[in-house]
Amino acid sequence: MNNMVSDYPKGAPAQEQTHQPGDQDAMYPAPEIIKASHKGSGKLDGKVALISGGDSGIGRSTAVLFAREGADVAIIYLDENDDAAQTKKLVEHEGRRCLTIQQDVGDNDGVKKAVEQVIQQLGKINILVNNAGVQYPQEDLTDIDNEQLERTFKTNIFGMFNITRAVLPHMQEGDSIINTTSITSYQGHDQLIDYASTKGAITTFTRSLSTNLMKQQRGIRVNGVAPGPIWTPLIPSSFDAEQVAKFGKDTPMGRMGQPSEVAPAYLFLASDDASYITGQIIHVNGGSIVNG
Structure with missing residues (x-):
């Protein structure tokens, strides 16, 4: 699971995938899923x-860490x-139950059924x-056609609305919602204009929903995590081999991050350790200061 990571301490060899959002099994080195030092x-x-x-x-990584x-x-x-x-398999290895549901988050009716399935089984x-x-990187705004624009927004932000609306009626005081935004929400990205725009919307959604739920006094916390360059299947399935070989090396730390280095932020926000935190974003980006 974690072999080969140490062979490429700062980056990855050139590689590409042709299908979004990408397959983890095809990546080399394999992303590090969980730190061996983490004791549940x-x-x-x-x-x-x-x-x-x-x-x-x-x-x-978050699923396995939560299970641990x-x-x-x-x-x-x-x-x-x-x-x-x-x-x-990895979640069950930790001794916990894992339900897998194949579902496009952009399909509102399908998402509702998926949430009902979770409630019924778990x-x-x-x-x-x-x-x-x-x-989907594009060199120029005019290269972003309506099909791409709609797909990016439907998955990244409409999907977030779909799932959250379906889940909220089942949540109680002390429960937690954590949204994945991005460093691009704060810095932008010249090749990911539509993607960065959805991430900006996610940051605002996080802050707005946290305020809304506080006013309702429901005791449900809403926060976000804004990763920087993290070694996930989205990278080789988005960029060409040359860009992948350089991925993350322009950060202050000079390297890409691993999923195992991001998941603990989700654990913190999900746990009672973050009981006095809502409407906030944790930045896990290798040292870039965004002041957001």
Whole structure:
């Protein structure tokens, strides 16, 4: 699972994938899923988490870490069946239940059915991690056609609305929603104009929903994580081999991050350690200061 990571301490060899959002099994080196040094301490005992995009990358790492801390996990994924099966295996290895559901988050009716399935099989949802996303680099704004624009927004932000609306009626005081935004929400990206725009919307959605739920006095916290360059299947499936070989080397730390280095931020926000935190974004980006 973690072999080969140390062979490329700062980056990855040139590689590409042709299908979004990408397959983790085809990546080399394999992304690091969880730090061997992490010893579970029951921070999420008795909890159930639903993670969109939980089949690979940050979603998989978060699923496995949550399981190590005592949570049962459900994941929603697009069509990466092999990756989803591997995530299920890793979660079950931690002694927890894992429900895998193939579902496009942009399909509102399908999402409702998926949430009902989680409730029926796992009994509840205490933690929602909105993590599913796609990106399609283009050199010029005029190269972003309506089909791409709609797909990016439908997955990245409409999907977040769809899942959150379906899950909220099942959540109770003390439960938590965590949204994956991005450093591009704060810095922009010249080749990811539509993607960065959705991430800006996600940041605002996070802040607005947190305020809304506080005013309703429901006791549900809403926060976000803004990763920088993290080694996930989205990278080789988005950029050409030359760009992949340089990925993350322009950060202050001089390297890309691993999913295992992002997942603890989700764990913190999901746990009672973050009981006085809502409406905030944690930046896991290798040292870039964004002041957001």
